[in-house]
Amino acid sequence: MNRVKIKQILDTDKNPGKVLIKGWIRTKRDSKEFSFLEINDGSSLKNIQVIAQNNLDNYEDVTKLTTGSAVSVKGEVVESPGKGQKWEINASELDVVSIAPETYPLQKKRHTDEFLRTIAHLRPRTNKYGSVFRIRSELAYAVHKFYNEKGFRYVHTPIITGSDCEGAGELFKVTTLDGNDVEKGKFNYEKDFFGKETNLTVSGQLSAEMFALSLGDVYTFGPTFRAENSNTSRHVAEFWMIEPEMAFCDLEENMNHAEEFLKYVTQHICDNCADDINLFTQFVDKSLKGVIDSILNSKFKRLPYDEAIEILKKADQKFEYEVEYGLDLQSEHERYITEKHFKIPVFIYNYPKTIKPFYMRINDDNKTVAAMDLLVPRIGELIGGSQREERLDRLLDRLKEMDLPVEDYWWYIDSRKYGTVPHSGFGLGFERLIMLLTGVTNIRDVIPFPRTPSSIDF
RNA sequence: UCCCCAGUAGCUCAGUCGGCAGAGCAAUUGGCUGUUAACCAAUGGGUCCGCGGUUCAAAUCCGUGCUGGGGAGCCA
Numbered sequence: 001m002n003r004v005k006i007k008q009i010l011d012t013d014k015n016p017g018k019v020l021i022k023g024w025i026r027t028k029r030d031s032k033e034f035s036f037l038e039i040n041d042g043s044s045l046k047n048i049q050v051i052a053q054n055n056l057d058n059y060e061d062v063t064k065l066t067t068g069s070a071v072s073v074k075g076e077v078v079e080s081p082g083k084g085q086k087w088e089i090n091a092s093e094l095d096v097v098s099i100a101p102e103t104y105p106l107q108k109k110r111h112t113d114e115f116l117r118t119i120a121h122l123r124p125r126t127n128k129y130g131s132v133f134r135i136r137s138e139l140a141y142a143v144h145k146f147y148n149e150k151g152f153r154y155v156h157t158p159i160i161t162g163s164d165c166e167g168a169g170e171l172f173k174v175t176t177l178d179g180n181d182v183e184k185g186k187f188n189y190e191k192d193f194f195g196k197e198t199n200l201t202v203s204g205q206l207s208a209e210m211f212a213l214s215l216g217d218v219y220t221f222g223p224t225f226r227a228e229n230s231n232t233s234r235h236v237a238e239f240w241m242i243e244p245e246m247a248f249c250d251l252e253e254n255m256n257h258a259e260e261f262l263k264y265v266t267q268h269i270c271d272n273c274a275d276d277i278n279l280f281t282q283f284v285d286k287s288l289k290g291v292i293d294s295i296l297n298s299k300f301k302r303l304p305y306d307e308a309i310e311i312l313k314k315a316d317q318k319f320e321y322e323v324e325y326g327l328d329l330q331s332e333h334e335r336y337i338t339e340k341h342f343k344i345p346v347f348i349y350n351y352p353k354t355i356k357p358f359y360m361r362i363n364d365d366n367k368t369v370a371a372m373d374l375l376v377p378r379i380g381e382l383i384g385g386s387q388r389e390e391r392l393d394r395l396l397d398r399l400k401e402m403d404l405p406v407e408d409y410w411w412y413i414d415s416r417k418y419g420t421v422p423h424s425g426f427g428l429g430f431e432r433l434i435m436l437l438t439g440v441t442n443i444r445d446v447i448p449f450p451r452t453p454s455s456i457d458f
Numbered sequence: 459u460c461c462c463c464a465g466u467a468g469c470u471c472a473g474u475c476g477g478c479a480g481a482g483c484a485a486u487u488g489g490c491u492g493u494u495a496a497c498c499a500a501u502g503g504g505u506c507c508g509c510g511g512u513u514c515a516a517a518u519c520c521g522u523g524c525u526g527g528g529g530a531g532c533c534a
Contacts, residue, residue: 027495034493036492038494049494051492081492082492082494083493102486105468107468109495110470114527228533230459234533234534235533235534241534331531381534384534429533429534443534
């Protein structure tokens with residue numbers, strides 16, 4: 001007899017008859033003559049209720065089953081006379097696959113996220129985390145589906161890189177040297193595996209640009225590493241980033257694309273993860289429905305940086321940090337704009353060039369660059385992107401202006417020498433997207449095994 | 459890295475002015491009418507985060523370290 005997934009039974013309208021299921025016991029209620037077992041196999045948030053009568057050969061074993069134990073059940077699907085479920089299974093055979101001893105840490109009650117983080121290897125067995133990771137999987141699929149339908153190519157940019165190209169934050173060193181090769185606290189990179197300083201990637205962008213300038217529209221979707229000593233609910237050292245890069249694309253089209261992307265993947269999980277989303281709207285964030293509605297049904301606000309400064313200056317709210325043209329926006333400013341002022345996702349664009357990296361395209365005013373950030377309620381910056389500087393002379397000027405080693409960028413510069421075209425792209429933090437769409441407030445709770453400063457337990 | 463808060467049973471927490479270590483849930487055992495975080499009863503369960511100090515006496519006061527959380531910076 002072939003095993004069926006519990007989701008298949010719960011989703012069906014007509015009785016599937018005799019079935020075989022396998023899963024874990026979430027809870028058990030005993031009566032004198034029989035037991036109710038709630039079985040979950042991870043295929044859905046919902047459990048299926050199994051009735052085990054005391055006439056089973058091994059009923060003695062069944063009564064010893066505990067929360068967390070694994071079982072295999074054969075039985076007839078029947079309409080449930082009880083409330084709370086349509087179908088249940090009358091067990092005709094119930095095999096114990098394994099018993100979880102009484103030390104099993106997950107109980108039939110709410111646990112705090114902090115406690116569950118200390119048992120990250122077991123937390124996907126809870127309702128909330130099961131839902132988080134089903135949605136994470138479905139969102140990843142939606143990303144690929146979206147890009148596939150739009151004719152984008154998926155590019156695997158390197159994870160080990162030989163350049164500190166963007167100077168973006170602290171990098172994780174990659175080395176095969178041991179202590180004996182390190183003299184006076186200095187690495188002799190010539191003796192190292194690659195013969196030069198090597199790091200984990202902080203962004204696939206520069207590589208992706210090379211492929212956009214050949215395959216047209218491309219995207220990357222992979223792990224990214226930042227060794228910043230950041231201790232916040234929005235930062236981890238290893239996270240996943242989605243980076244589209246589009247040839248013949250200006251800043252406005254870039255924003256159009258970002259908006260279309262966000263609406264598409266949001267709609268996808270609304271269509272495919274209704275139960276899981278429902279759990280979050282009920283138990284995690286009551287305002288989640290409004291957030292999702294604002295993504296699906298609003299036209300995202302597009303606001304030039306200088307107008308954002310004006311709005312903040314006029315705001316009837318005291319900010320801890322100064323608002324002044326030429327200064328970067330602080331968290332409190334971003335949240336005011338997206339949460340209080342507009343209450344929908346907001347693109348801020350055309351930032352002063354002094355606060356943005358070398359590769360962003362200089363605007364005609366020579367003061368601003370064609371950069372854009374997408375701010376969303378509760379998260380702040382979800383997307384950071386720009387139109388790239390495609391003009392060779394301007395790019396070289398910028399590199400020199402920012403005192404960057406031009407020779408290290410020889411291959412990047414080559415792309416502006418040969419067949420250069422306007423192009424644009426952005427980076428989107430995958431975990432922040434999951435936070436946005438689930439209402440989960442700590443990034444450590446939307447990635448299976450989070451890596452943060454002094455914490456790599458699993 | 460900076461600022462603030464917390465650490466007591468497996469979990470969530472209470473513990474007054476420094477004076478015998480507590481509750482609910484969980485677990486274990488038994489009971490029970492088709493239950494829904496089932497219900498009822500009994501039982502077991504402690505390095506009060508570590509180290510040092512003050513005191514006749516410290517979970518409680520002081521110092522220090524560690525861990526966790528919230529916020530900031532950095533960013534996605």
